Amino acid sequence: MVKRFWGYYALHVYLPFSSFSRNWRKFFRRRKGKQHDLMQETKLPETTWQDCSTTGSVRLWEHEKQNGNVRLSELAILCAFAAGCAPGTKLFEIGTFDGRTTINLAANSPGSCNVFTLDLPPTITPKYSIAEGERHLVDKAMSGARYEKHRASSPALVAKITQLLGDSATFDYTPYEGSCSLIFVDGSHAYDYLLADTRTAMKLAKHGGVIVWHDYGIWEGVTRGLEELDQREKFGLRNIRGTSLVYWQKK
Ligand SMILES: C[S@@+](CC[C@H](N)C(=O)[O-])C[C@H]1O[C@@H](n2cnc3c(N)ncnc32)[C@H](O)[C@@H]1O
Numbered sequence: 681m682v683k684r685f686w687g688y689y690a691l692h693v694y695l696p697f698s699s700f701s702r703n704w705r706k707f708f709r710r711r712k713g714k715q716h717d718l719m720q721e722t723k724l725p726e727t728t729w730q731d732c733s734t735t736g737s738v739r740l741w742e743h744e745k746q747n748g749n750v751r752l753s754e755l756a757i758l759c760a761f762a763a764g765c766a767p768g769t770k771l772f773e774i775g776t777f778d779g780r781t782t783i784n785l786a787a788n789s790p791g792s793c794n795v796f797t798l799d800l801p802p803t804i805t806p807k808y809s810i811a812e813g814e815r816h817l818v819d820k821a822m823s824g825a826r827y828e829k830h831r832a833s834s835p836a837l838v839a840k841i842t843q844l845l846g847d848s849a850t851f852d853y854t855p856y857e858g859s860c861s862l863i864f865v866d867g868s869h870a871y872d873y874l875l876a877d878t879r880t881a882m883k884l885a886k887h888g889g890v891i892v893w894h895d896y897g898i899w900e901g902v903t904r905g906l907e908e909l910d911q912r913e914k915f916g917l918r919n920i921r922g923t924s925l926v927y928w929q930k931k
Pocket of ligand 1: 748749750773774775776777778779780781782798799800806810817818819846847848849866867868873
């Protein structure tokens with residue numbers, strides 16, 4: 681009941697109000713000729729989450745946001761996409777962090793789906809340089825603490841999750857290729873990683889599978905990488921209105 685409340689609040693109250701206030705702040709800053717503190721100007725066309733999803737009702741676990749997590753509204757949208765995944769398919773997250781999104785993908789996808797989540801252990805030297813300012817997200821005691829804490833109370837739910845460890849640029853994705861119905865790209869925000877992880881995500885997606893990127897308009901490497909790719913490859917990427925999420929479906 682409480683989890684449904686948070687899902688409803690995130691999609692129908694938090695999202696409209698936060699996107700209104702975000703646009704308002706952008707408008708005033710533009711009028712004063714200032715760039716937004718943390719945001720870049722964005723060029724990708726927008727879509728709405730409702731246009732991309734058939735589900736309007738989601739349940740949110742672990743609703744408190746920590747630094748490094750997606751916003752509440754973004755979490756609920758990802759849950760709506762998870763709910764639309766075909767039974768028996770895989771969901772793949774690049775960038776686990778504390779596992780808040782991971783447990784929500786598991787909780788909202790059909791029971792027969794499995795969630796794979798890949799994270800960089802602090803001991804591995806990555807192939808490319810990660811972005812300045814994201815080292816603290818890597819340097820943590822463990823990946824997935826927020827789903828692990830539910831293992832005893834909700835064993836079947838947590839059993840849907842497989843934690844993978846490695847560098848997203850060199851990891852062997854062979855067992856997952858062509859079988860994922862939802863891929864969430866939220867690892868390193870450096871330009872080289874955006875390109876490498878996007879190439880990977882496109883290979884992982886099954887026919888009809890959805891890819892979602894986070895931090896478009898927030899991290900320069902993500903914004904530039906997605907806009908350049910879209911211009912060059914004509915993918916038809918769409919920014920989900922009121923969020924930093926970018927959406928694409930494999931046809
Ligand atoms: C922004 S956090 C992910 C947040 C999480 N997806 C969520 O929704 O709460 C980024 C994560 O990507 C991981 N990461 C950074 N570089 C990576 C790489 N090269 N390969 C795999 N994971 C990486 C970091 O360790 C961190 O846990």
